[in-house]
Amino acid sequence: MNTKTYDLGVLHGDGIGPEIVPASVNVLDAAVAAAGADPITWRELPLGASAIDSHGVAVPDETLAALDTVDGWLLGPHDSAAYPEPHRSRLNPSGTIRKHFGLFANIRPAKAFRGGNAIVPGTDLVIVRENTEGFYADRNTFAGTGEMMPTPDVAIMHGIITRAATERIAHEAFRLALSRDKRVTIVHKANVLRMTTGLFRDVVREVGQQYPDVTIDDFHIDAATVHLVRRADKFDVIVTENMFGDILSDLAGEVAGSLGIAPSINSSDTRAMAQASHGSAPDIAGQDIANPIAMILSSAMLLRWLAAKNEDAALTRAADIVEAAVDLTVAEGTTTRDMCGTASCSGFARAVVEATSRI
Numbered sequence: 001m002n003t004k005t006y007d008l009g010v011l012h013g014d015g016i017g018p019e020i021v022p023a024s025v026n027v028l029d030a031a032v033a034a035a036g037a038d039p040i041t042w043r044e045l046p047l048g049a050s051a052i053d054s055h056g057v058a059v060p061d062e063t064l065a066a067l068d069t070v071d072g073w074l075l076g077p078h079d080s081a082a083y084p085e086p087h088r089s090r091l092n093p094s095g096t097i098r099k100h101f102g103l104f105a106n107i108r109p110a111k112a113f114r115g116g117n118a119i120v121p122g123t124d125l126v127i128v129r130e131n132t133e134g135f136y137a138d139r140n141t142f143a144g145t146g147e148m149m150p151t152p153d154v155a156i157m158h159g160i161i162t163r164a165a166t167e168r169i170a171h172e173a174f175r176l177a178l179s180r181d182k183r184v185t186i187v188h189k190a191n192v193l194r195m196t197t198g199l200f201r202d203v204v205r206e207v208g209q210q211y212p213d214v215t216i217d218d219f220h221i222d223a224a225t226v227h228l229v230r231r232a233d234k235f236d237v238i239v240t241e242n243m244f245g246d247i248l249s250d251l252a253g254e255v256a257g258s259l260g261i262a263p264s265i266n267s268s269d270t271r272a273m274a275q276a277s278h279g280s281a282p283d284i285a286g287q288d289i290a291n292p293i294a295m296i297l298s299s300a301m302l303l304r305w306l307a308a309k310n311e312d313a314a315l316t317r318a319a320d321i322v323e324a325a326v327d328l329t330v331a332e333g334t335t336t337r338d339m340c341g342t343a344s345c346s347g348f349a350r351a352v353v354e355a356t357s358r359i
């Protein structure tokens with residue numbers, strides 16, 4: 001059957017993380033079994049508020065060392081805004097991990113479900129977000145935070161766009177577009193941030209010349225938000241810098257039905273991490289009402305990434321089963337509150353596990 005067994009890290013994180021991450025592990029176990037692949041070996045690792053309590057830091061060295069040895073991992077959300085100082089002022093856990101492992105590509109699909117509650121039905125787009133620089137000052141430096149306060153009343157940050165990082169993310173976007181509808185939209189703000197986002201736009205267009213089958217257009221970030229709300233179903237692949245991508249993907253997730261259904265994967269050429277697009281949702285944590293779909297589908301993306309890397313047909317089948325089981329569960333009317341349903345987080349996950357045997 002499959003070519004290898006997989007060791008995957010599990011980091012529950014904060015807020016709704018301890019609810020949606022175990023739900024995803026259960027679904028993956030069921031899908032892998034249904035696909036006839038070998039069981040996944042899970043390795044739980046400390047992260048977030050509980051790691052501050054147990055290890056004195058949100059991302060312990062032992063967690064980074066362990067992640068170095070596994071095939072990939074599921075990262076729960078973190079509520080770093082609620083950490084005590086000095087932890088709150090440090091680079092947050094997902095930023096730390098993305099930076100440590102050079103996970104430069106954040107791939108964020110937004111796809112409406114049949115029978116779901118999309119604002120724009122038919123939405124099926126992917127945001128390809130550059131993950132290492134741009135206007136996220138806390139991760140675009142080798143050392144230091146990229147922000148400073150010369151006086152208590154003056155705050156300065158810098159943004160960075162490089163040709164190398166833009167070329168790298170552009171290739172990701174064009175390769176992805178070739179496997180889809182062959183259209184790439186560049187989102188920038190080159191009428192104001194002429195040099196930085198202008199460089200981003202121009203370099204993506206240059207790289208696009210190597211992909212003559214892909215059509216390219218571009219929008220300013222403000223116009224892109226309008227077009228997303230009006231006609232999200234007309235987009236295919238959107239490529240953009242770090243902060244624009246973060247904001248746009250929350251919007252795209254909601255337009256497709258709920259932020260709670262928007263998955264994502266963070267990858268380099270050699271590593272991948274599944275991470276829902278949304279945050280830790282502290283307002284609904286501990287109530288078993290969160291939507292686990294984003295985390296479940298992020299985990300399926302990780303399986304697909306591993307399957308492609310290892311040419312593992314059984315694992316591709318497992319990823320197909322996860323996605324089909326989620327589709328089936330929603331189509332049969334089982335959804336959580338954010339999708340206007342009544343299922344609990346754990347109840348929804350149980351329904352998906354059951355559905356894996358009917359795919």
Ligand code: ATP
Pocket residue numbers: 016077078250259260261277278279280281282283284289290291292294338
């Ligand atoms: P971050 O900056 O860490 O991404 P955020 O400020 O964008 O976090 P979220 O934690 O993503 O905020 O929450 C935004 C809103 O979406 C909240 O009302 C939250 O309850 C809701 N939400 C987020 N994820 C889910 C989910 N999985 N299921 C249901 N509701 C969710």
